[in-house]
Amino acid sequence: xxxxxxxxxxxxxxxxxxxxxxxxxxSVVGLLYCVVLLLHLTLPPLHGLRQSTGGSVxxxxxxxxxxxxxLGYWRIISMLRTRAQPKEPPMSDAAxxxxxxxxxxxxxxxxxxxxxxxxxxxxxxxxxLVIGAGxxxxxxxxxLAAAGVGTIGVIDDDIVENANLQRQxxxxxxxxxxxxxxxxxxxxxxxxPYVIVRPYHRRLDAEIATELFSEYxxxxxxxxxFDTRYLVNRTAVALGKPLISGxxxxxxxxxxxxxxxxxGPCYQCIFPEAPAMGLAPxxxxxxxxxxxxxxxxxxxxxxxxxxxxxxGMVLRDELLIYDALYGESRKIRLSRNEECPxxxxx
Numbered sequence: 001x002x003x004x005x006x007x008x009x010x011x012x013x014x015x016x017x018x019x020x021x022x023x024x025x026x027s028v029v030g031l032l033y034c035v036v037l038l039l040h041l042t043l044p045p046l047h048g049l050r051q052s053t054g055g056s057v058x059x060x061x062x063x064x065x066x067x068x069x070x071l072g073y074w075r076i077i078s079m080l081r082t083r084a085q086p087k088e089p090p091m092s093d094a095a096x097x098x099x100x101x102x103x104x105x106x107x108x109x110x111x112x113x114x115x116x117x118x119x120x121x122x123x124x125x126x127x128x129l130v131i132g133a134g135x136x137x138x139x140x141x142x143x144l145a146a147a148g149v150g151t152i153g154v155i156d157d158d159i160v161e162n163a164n165l166q167r168q169x170x171x172x173x174x175x176x177x178x179x180x181x182x183x184x185x186x187x188x189x190x191x192x193p194y195v196i197v198r199p200y201h202r203r204l205d206a207e208i209a210t211e212l213f214s215e216y217x218x219x220x221x222x223x224x225x226f227d228t229r230y231l232v233n234r235t236a237v238a239l240g241k242p243l244i245s246g247x248x249x250x251x252x253x254x255x256x257x258x259x260x261x262x263x264g265p266c267y268q269c270i271f272p273e274a275p276a277m278g279l280a281p282x283x284x285x286x287x288x289x290x291x292x293x294x295x296x297x298x299x300x301x302x303x304x305x306x307x308x309x310x311x312g313m314v315l316r317d318e319l320l321i322y323d324a325l326y327g328e329s330r331k332i333r334l335s336r337n338e339e340c341p342x343x344x345x346x
Contacts, residue, residue, distance in 0.1 A: 007032065011028050011029055011032065033064065033067075102148070102194055105148070105192075106120050109148070114311035114312060115305075115309050115311055119309035119310075120148060122308050122310075123149050123150065123305065123309065124148055126149050126150055127150065127151040127215065127217050128144055128153070128216060129153040129154075129155070129212065129220070130153065130154045130155075131155055131204055131221045131222060132155075132223045132224070133158070133168075133170065133181055133183070134156070134158065134180065134293075135222070135292075135293030135297065136222030136246045136248065136296060136297040137156070137220075137222040138168040138171070138184070138294075138297060139169065139294045140301045141154060141170060141184050141187075141188055142187065143297075144301050145188035145191050145192045145197070146191055146192055147301070147305055148194065149195060149308070150196060151198065151216075152188065152195060152197050152198070153212070153215070154184055154185070154198070155199075155212070156179075156181050156184075156201070157203040159180060160177065160179075167291075167292070167293045168180075169294065171183045171187070179199075179201045184199070185197045185199045204228060204231065204232070209231055209232070210235055210239065213235050213236060213239050213241055217241070217308070218241065218242050218308065219236050219241050219242070219243045220243075220244045220300055221233075221243060221244070222246055224247075224248075226271075226275075227274075229245065229267060233258065233266055233267035233342060234342055236258070236266075242259040243258045243259070243266075243267065244257050244300050244307070246300045248292060248293055248296060249288070251288075251289055251292065251325035252325075253293075253296035253299075253321075253322045254296070254322070255296055255303065255315065256334065257307065257314045257315045258316075260336070260343035262316065264334070265335060265340070266343040268337075268341070268342045269340045269342075269343060270337075272340070289325075291324070292322075292324050296322060299320070299322075303315055315331075317333065318332065318334060319332040
């Protein structure tokens, strides 16, 4: 019996290491249990297979009973947690109308089964704040505007520099010296005149963060310093706002959606403190391959669209890591830190 239990453990944890889904691993373990049970119910008592798997069917039946009880208990707890989670407030009761030009513009969205007309309507009702109009903010802003997100805020205190143009494709050579938020606004409105762009040419600080975040449904953080990231996370958690956070380093990018209000971890659960000086250099210090911000920033826009419309599964409780140098991507399962001073204090 011990050998079968060891085999089941190897299937479960080995499958987890190989990133097989929980359902697949559970199915294989369940199949193994059914095979062992069938052997005990059909073979003679002294058969070698029965002797090598415990000799008697009673322990297996007892184990199965405990397993069913545990599964039922877990299911009940999951249902209670789902019921206890507060419902997301509706974005707006107003029913936006689309012109013929807009319907044609968003036709590829509307024919998507997961979005359709209702999804496009939710995009038009949505208000999204993007922090940073640089490497990650540039593609996120472009695709959110192109997708028809009704109101897009962008806050950044920086101006366009020549060194930005290798990767921050929302800006042009003629924009050098222009505040990034105004350069981005011009590009977004030229791309889609049916969206409202709100530029904030200033640095995000604690003085304005709460009031600013309260005006939006969803926050995207594309900043490159930990002080701002922690401020963004702190404010988003306090207001119950979902936060999509992205980061870059040389050839690698990562992103996740943090929403403790729906039971997941917050940013500070995963990164409890800033790394020591020099361990996480900025793009200007360590460099970054030009297209990488476009890949990760576009992923952030996709996660935003999925969250707004309810399509698919968002990256809540998961960290997606993309390695451009070797063309690989992987996911890491995230869990809440019960000692986190941010999301456990709310």
